[in-house]
Amino acid sequence: MNGVNENASLEGPTTVISSKNVTVRFGQIVALDDFSVNVPSGIVGLLGPNGAGKSTFIKAILGLLVPDKGDIRIAGRDSIAESNVVRDMIGYMPEHDCLMESFAAIDFVSYMGQISGMKKRDAMPRSHEMLDFVGIGEERYRLISSFSTGMKQRVKLAQAIVHDPKILLLDEPTNGMDPLGREEMLDLIRKISDSDKSILLSTHILEDVEKVSDHAMVISQGRMITQGNLDKLLAGKEDLKFVKVRGEEQAMEDFVKILQDSFEVHSVTQERGQTTIVFINPGDGNSIFKLSQQADVQLRAYSPKRATLEDIFIGTLDEDNGGVLDGN
Amino acid sequence: MGIDPIRYKPWSGERTRTRDRVFIIAETFFRQKLKSKWVLVFLILGSILVFVFPVISNAMMPHETLDAGTMTLQMSSVLFFMFTLLLAALICSDSIAEDLRSNSFVLYFSRAIKAESYLAGKMGGTILTLSLFCFIPPVLMAIVLMGTQSGSSYGASLGVLGRTIIASIVATLFFIPFSVLISSLTTRKSYAAVGTFMALFILTIISAIFTESDPNWRLINPGNVLAIFYDWLYGFGIPGNINIVLFSVMFTGFTLLPLNILYLRIRMKAVGR
Numbered sequence: 001m002n003g004v005n006e007n008a009s010l011e012g013p014t015t016v017i018s019s020k021n022v023t024v025r026f027g028q029i030v031a032l033d034d035f036s037v038n039v040p041s042g043i044v045g046l047l048g049p050n051g052a053g054k055s056t057f058i059k060a061i062l063g064l065l066v067p068d069k070g071d072i073r074i075a076g077r078d079s080i081a082e083s084n085v086v087r088d089m090i091g092y093m094p095e096h097d098c099l100m101e102s103f104a105a106i107d108f109v110s111y112m113g114q115i116s117g118m119k120k121r122d123a124m125p126r127s128h129e130m131l132d133f134v135g136i137g138e139e140r141y142r143l144i145s146s147f148s149t150g151m152k153q154r155v156k157l158a159q160a161i162v163h164d165p166k167i168l169l170l171d172e173p174t175n176g177m178d179p180l181g182r183e184e185m186l187d188l189i190r191k192i193s194d195s196d197k198s199i200l201l202s203t204h205i206l207e208d209v210e211k212v213s214d215h216a217m218v219i220s221q222g223r224m225i226t227q228g229n230l231d232k233l234l235a236g237k238e239d240l241k242f243v244k245v246r247g248e249e250q251a252m253e254d255f256v257k258i259l260q261d262s263f264e265v266h267s268v269t270q271e272r273g274q275t276t277i278v279f280i281n282p283g284d285g286n287s288i289f290k291l292s293q294q295a296d297v298q299l300r301a302y303s304p305k306r307a308t309l310e311d312i313f314i315g316t317l318d319e320d321n322g323g324v325l326d327g328n
Numbered sequence: 329m330g331i332d333p334i335r336y337k338p339w340s341g342e343r344t345r346t347r348d349r350v351f352i353i354a355e356t357f358f359r360q361k362l363k364s365k366w367v368l369v370f371l372i373l374g375s376i377l378v379f380v381f382p383v384i385s386n387a388m389m390p391h392e393t394l395d396a397g398t399m400t401l402q403m404s405s406v407l408f409f410m411f412t413l414l415l416a417a418l419i420c421s422d423s424i425a426e427d428l429r430s431n432s433f434v435l436y437f438s439r440a441i442k443a444e445s446y447l448a449g450k451m452g453g454t455i456l457t458l459s460l461f462c463f464i465p466p467v468l469m470a471i472v473l474m475g476t477q478s479g480s481s482y483g484a485s486l487g488v489l490g491r492t493i494i495a496s497i498v499a500t501l502f503f504i505p506f507s508v509l510i511s512s513l514t515t516r517k518s519y520a521a522v523g524t525f526m527a528l529f530i531l532t533i534i535s536a537i538f539t540e541s542d543p544n545w546r547l548i549n550p551g552n553v554l555a556i557f558y559d560w561l562y563g564f565g566i567p568g569n570i571n572i573v574l575f576s577v578m579f580t581g582f583t584l585l586p587l588n589i590l591y592l593r594i595r596m597k598a599v600g601r
Contacts, residue, residue, distance in 0.1 A: 114356075
C-alpha cells in the first residue's frame with residue numbers, strides 16, 4: 001500500500017476538514033506520514049488500530065501539534081495561523097482522562113463553556129441543558145472524582161458541546177463504557193448530528209462507526225488506507241464466513257489447502273487443537289460439509305462472520321496486491 | 329441515570345473576546361482557592377499574627393505621621409516573610425501541577441487559549457489570592473496608621489502610603505513566578521508546595537551560613553533581597569556593603585528568570601512538543 005487512496009484526494013463542496021501532505025514526527029517515529037484527506041460534513045468515522053495516528057491527526061487539526069510538513073484547513077481556515085478562530089468552531093472530546101476532578105460536574109462544564117467564549121449568564125443554564133442531554137442528573141453537583149468511567153465520558157461529551165461548536169472531534173468516545181452505555185453514547189452522537197453538526201468520530205471499533213455513520217476513513221501507520229461510503233468499504237464482506245474444524249494435524253492442513261484452492265481465504269488461526277478459517281463463500285454450506293468429510297476433519301462450527309476493521313484492511317491489501325493474499 | 333429525552337439544542341449567544349477568557353481562568357482559580365481550608369487557615373492566622381497585633385500596638389502609640397521606618401520594619405519582618413512564603417507555596421502548588429496530573433491542559437489548549445493567556449490566567453488567580461495577605465493588609469495598616477496620626481502632615485504620610493502600595497505589590501508578585509514554576513515541574517501538588525518552601529528556605533539557611541564571610545551572600549536569601557528592596561523604596565538606601573549589580577541580578581533571578589522558564593514550559597505543552 002503506497003500513498004493515499006484515490007478517493008482521498010477528491011475534494012467535494014462539503015469538505016469540512018482538509019489536510020495536505022501532513023507529516024508529524026516524534027523523534028524517529030512518524031505518526032502521520034504525508035497524510036492527505038478531505039473530511040466531508042456529517043458523521044465521519046476515523047477508523048484505525050491503536051497507534052495508527054488517529055489522535056495525532058485530531059491534535060494536528062486543533063493545532064495542539066504543529067506538523068513538520070503540510071497544512072490542515074478547517075472550513076477553509078488554517079489550523080495554525082488562525083488557530084483561535086478554528087478552535088472556537090470545534091468541540092473536542094479527548095480519548096484519555098482530562099477532567100478536573102476537584103470540580104463538580106456542573107461547575108466544570110460551565111467553566112469550559114466560559115473559556116470557550118460563553119458569558120457566565122449563558123454558560124450555567126447551557127451547562128444544565130447539556131448535562132441533561134448527556135444523561136447526568138443530580139450527580140452533576142458531585143465532584144467529578146466520584147464519577148464512574150461512563151459518567152466521565154458523558155461529562156467529556158458535555159464539555160465538548162457546551163459552546164455549540166460546528167465541528168465535533170470525538171476521540172474514542174465509547175472507551176471504557178459498558179454495552180448499554182456505548183449504545184447510549186452513539187445515540188447521543190446521532191442526536192447531535194441531527195443539529196447540522198459535522199462529527200469526526202475516531203475509533204478502532206468498526207461497529208460503532210456502522211451504527212452512526214455512512215462514511216469512514218481507514219488509517220494505519222500514519223497513512224490513509226482507504227475512505228468512502230461504508231457500504232462500499234464493506235462490499236464483498238457480506239459473504240464472509242468462518243469455519244472451525246478439529247482433527248489430525250495433517251488432515252486440518254489438507255482441509256485448509258482445499259479451502260484455499262476453492263475460496264478466498266482471509267485468515268487461518270490455530271488454537272488448542274482447533275483451526276478457525278475465515279473465508280468468503282457466496283454459496284451455501286453444503287460444499288463445506290462435503291469438503292470437511294473429504295479431508296476427514298470434524299466440522300465444529302460454520303457461520304457467517306461480521307466484517308471487522310481487520311477485514312477491511314485485508315480487503316484493501318488484497319486490492320493493492322492484485323488478489324494475492326497471505327492465508328495467515 | 330439514562331438518557332434524558334431532551335434533544336440537542338443549538339446555542340446562539342454572543343461569544344466573548346478571547347482575551348476576556350484570561351479573567352475567567354483567574355477568577356475560577358481564585359474561587360477554588362477560597363474553598364481551600366488550609367489557604368483560609370493560613371490567611372486568617374497570618375493576618376492576625378502579622379498585621380492585627382502590630383496595627384493595634386502602632387495605632388495606640390502616639391505618632392505624628394505614618395512613619396516610613398514603621399512600614400519598612402513591618403514589610404521586612406521575618407514573620408511576614410515566612411507567612412508569604414508558606415502561602416505562596418500553598419496557593420501556587422496546584423496551579424499547574426493539577427492540570428498536569430489530570431491532563432486537562434488539552435482542554436484549555438483545544439480552545440481559543442494561547443500559552444500566554446493560560447499562564448496569565450493562572451498567575452492572575454494566584455496574585456488575587458496572595459494579595460489577600462500581601463497587598464490588602466499592609467495597605468490597610470498604612471491607612472489605619474495614617475488615620476490615627478496626631479500630626480497634620482498628610483502629604484508625607486501619603487508618600488509613605490504610596491510606597492507601601494508599591495511594596496505590597498512587589499511582596500505579592502515576588503514569589504509567584506518561582507512557585508508556579510515549581511508547580512509546573514511535578515504532577516503532585518504536595519511536592520510542589522514542599523519543593524517551593526524548602527528550596528527557598530534552604531537558600532535562607534545557606535545565606536545565614538556564608539554572610540559572615542561576605543555580606544553579598546545575604547542576596548541568596550529571597551527575604552533579604554526583599555528587605556533591601558524595601559529599604560531602598562522607603563528611602564533608606566541600599567546598604568553600602570551590598571553590590572548593587574549582584575542585588576539586581578538576584579532580584580531578576582527570583583522573578584523574571586523563573587517566569588521566562590515557566591512560559592517556555594507552558595508553550596512547549598501547548599504545542600505538544
